[in-house]
Amino acid sequence: MAQIEIRDLGIDYRKPKSDEVFSAVDGVALSVEKGEFVTIVGSSGCGKSTLLMAVAGLVALSRGSIRIDGKDVTGPGPDRAVVFQEASLLPWRSVRGNVKFGLEMQRWSGGNLDEQAMQMIRLVGLGRFSDYQPHQLSGGMRQRVNIARALAVDPEVLLMDEPFGALDAQTREIMGTELLRIWERDKKTALFVTHDIDEAIFLADKIVVMGRNPGHIKEVIKVDLPRPRDEEVLDSEDFHNLRKRLRAHLAEDMSSMQLVQEVA
């Protein structure tokens, strides 16, 4: 059985100041094997974050089910950790304090909190910055802390919502490579949301392409590029082909969006 089993998932949001509901995600089915790195792409607003937050247990399901290791998701749990789009660091805590936060919340009993935190901080390359405050860090460094905080609690599943979305292209590429390096160590199951096509291919074993209105899965694409990967893979022919295929998908989405706007 797959580690994550999503069946018939639907999530409705109530429109503000009315009783109308609006379906952000509908009819989503997906299974993810243990150790698989799955990326989720789609244009902005197609329900990627909603899907991810549902797996995190932070958004209530309206229909269907999400199971992890056979257990229904009813809320957040220590088997999952989220890397948020915005670093969401506590501004009054140092880098180390922030990485310890998750451990403290989960009443972690696997040894010394400081040691565990420091190990993760070194892993993401911030060893020298453990006593810095968030405001002293660059955007890329903050996301490293965000990742270290999630890794520290040693989750079964790592959920990442466009963690590099706000970074410049160069830093983004570096962070992608770094993330793969870290992931290679113990190959945790990962769900990674992005709207960047290259990023989606570069990281993935499997790409989930989402479409909008309501958010649904259009296609699931296997990626067989060899691992470990580095930037060279970006120039391979397989990569080019995948990129073409994804572009076509997203272009289709864009034109349907324009149509909607013209009608409206």
Place this chain on the structure above:
Amino acid sequence: MRSAEMTAAPAEAKQVSFSFLYPSRSAVVGTLAVLLFLVLWQVAPSMGWVNGRFTSRPTEVFLAAIDIFRNDNFLYHARISLTEFVAGFALAIVVSIPLGVLLGTSKIARYLIDPPLMALYIAPTLVLLPILVIWLGIDMAPKIAVVFLGAVFPIVLNTMAGMSEADPKLLRMARSFGASKFDIFSRVLVPGSLPALLTGIRLAVGRAVLGVVVGELFVSQAGIGYQLNLYGQAMRIDRLLVYALVVSAFGYTLTILVRSVENKVRDWRSK
């Protein structure tokens, strides 16, 4: 693969500052302006520009200050006023922080108490003085009450705002790690609202100082406000100014003190 350490942009370390050795232009201009004012004030009565009886002179004020600190029972009056201030302020803190926390964390409580609270905050609590005197007499009690009323609202309202305007992204992050309600309160809401709380306390200082003085001016047997009243009726501008300066210096120092703590706590927000 590029090394991690290299890719992490080094953040600037805090440097030791020797800037106090080099006064800024604004400090120089400010000092000059004060000096110019003092000189003008000193010579204006002799030049016949103003009536010295109403304006006094810096030198007279200075001499009056020495006299007051020596012979005017200054410490006695200062202690009375200070006691009223401290008692009222302490009471305000004890009441306002829990109330602010309650209002900041409970929507229902907020809907219920927010409008009357706002009204009381905006209304000048000093208008209640006559009533307070009738209720509490002319001793320290009514002044303590006025200080309390002046200080309590800014602290409640700012604590409330600090709590209820907590960053929803941080709350969600905490929930994702399984934080309990209490964890969220103690580890996210409380530290997050500390700067707002301190802002409330700073605003409260000004209102509390005003409360003491006006309370004593209105009716009292001792205190700085009592002395102000006394010398006001005797037309002793020099002595009036000394007491006024004492009051401002007290309020100013306290405000600066709170602000420096506030800035320290708020450090992370800037930049």
